């Protein structure tokens with residue numbers, strides 16, 4: 001049994017009791033706040049720990065990627081594979097056509113369907129004709145540049161080839177893609193000012209940047225004397241024009257030239273004069289000859305070409321049919337593209353330079369095809385693609401071309417330690 005006695009508190013006692021209640025309320029509020037703060041701190045610690053481990057994972061992934069890239073490059077070198085880079089240009093005002101896509105599903109031509117999803121993969125979002133199903137196609141290359149990549153970033157991936165050039169390899173960089181895909185921008189550059197560079201400096205492409213780098217590398221080797229010669233030729237309508245040839249008044253006339261096969265089986269354009277033009281096929285060649293006190297004169301070539309996309313895939317110079325033809329004709333391994341299948345049939349034994357045949361059917365590779373695309377050379381194909389739906393068929397064709405090019409195995413790249421050619 002509980003007895004309850006009514007307690008009568010004095011006024012002072014009532015005030016004291018209220019004070020105790022208030023203090024207790026403050027204490028409870030304070031304790032809750034502390035609890036929340038401690039939970040927040042724990043949460044922050046957890047987030048920090050997670051961020052740290054994410055950073056570590058990223059670092060591990062980067063190291064792993066670099067290692068993979070290094071191994072891949074070694075493999076490419078050993079197998080004599082062709083390196084293929086790809087550049088997806090940004091969407092530009094002329095992409096914004098008003099028409100509908102081929103699929104007719106409301107997407108406009110300017111829709112971005114080709115994307116660089118990582119530094120070695122391109123994703124193409126192909127909408128299946130007649131359905132709304134999207135089909136993704138993934139392509140992998142040695143290096144993929146997205147629209148945000150600068151001219152400088154593109155050149156950085158090419159730069160090691162220039163060191164190889166001075167180490168005694170021939171080098172060929174070939175841009176391939178449909179019209180308007182960015183070949184000229186990538187190889188030569190645009191007149192637009194470089195926002196990252198000094199005032200008034202245009203966005204230089206691979207060729208001017210390579211020339212700068214080449215002269216920088218040469219200046220680092222004062223013990224050797226070097227000479228550099230330049231030629232620029234255009235292949236247009238099956239004819240070769242020397243773009244540096246001048247008339248008696250010094251004006252550029254672009255004289256027509258013949259292509260001959262030399263006694264060593266290489267292609268030559270005799271009487272070639274050693275500028276910026278958007279032509280169907282353009283080849284810029286830098287021939288570097290160096291003489292060191294204790295070595296034979298050594299010449300190697302850096303060849304930069306831009307090539308228009310060709311519609312008929314069976315004409316690719318490394319297609320099985322062409323390689324078989326090349327093997328049958330020369331008896332050399334089918335993998336050697338030195339003997340380009342586009343050469344007009346070469347009588348055997350090969351004629352000397354004075355009796356060399358003039359070509360009747362000419363392809364870009366006929367000219368670049370000997371020293372600069374064979375197993376002795378380092379060959380890089382730079383695919384240029386437009387990102388929009390409007391050019392999807394051409395982009396797929398370009399990416400397919402690059403994929404097949406990567407599968408070609410040439411003879412492993414060899415250093416030239418004898419006289420290649422003295423110019």
Ligand SMILES: Nc1ncnc2c1ncn2[C@@H]1O[C@H](COP(=O)(O)OP(=O)(O)OP(=O)(O)O)[C@@H](O)[C@H]1O
Nearest residue numbers: 089090092178179180181182183184185186190278
């Ligand atoms: N990565 C890029 N960033 C900004 N602009 C670009 C880029 N690539 C191309 N362009 C612009 O797109 C336009 C077409 O490019 P470009 O002339 O290089 O194409 P192309 O493949 O050489 O075409 P063609 O074969 O018809 O000569 C140019 O105005 C060029 O400045």
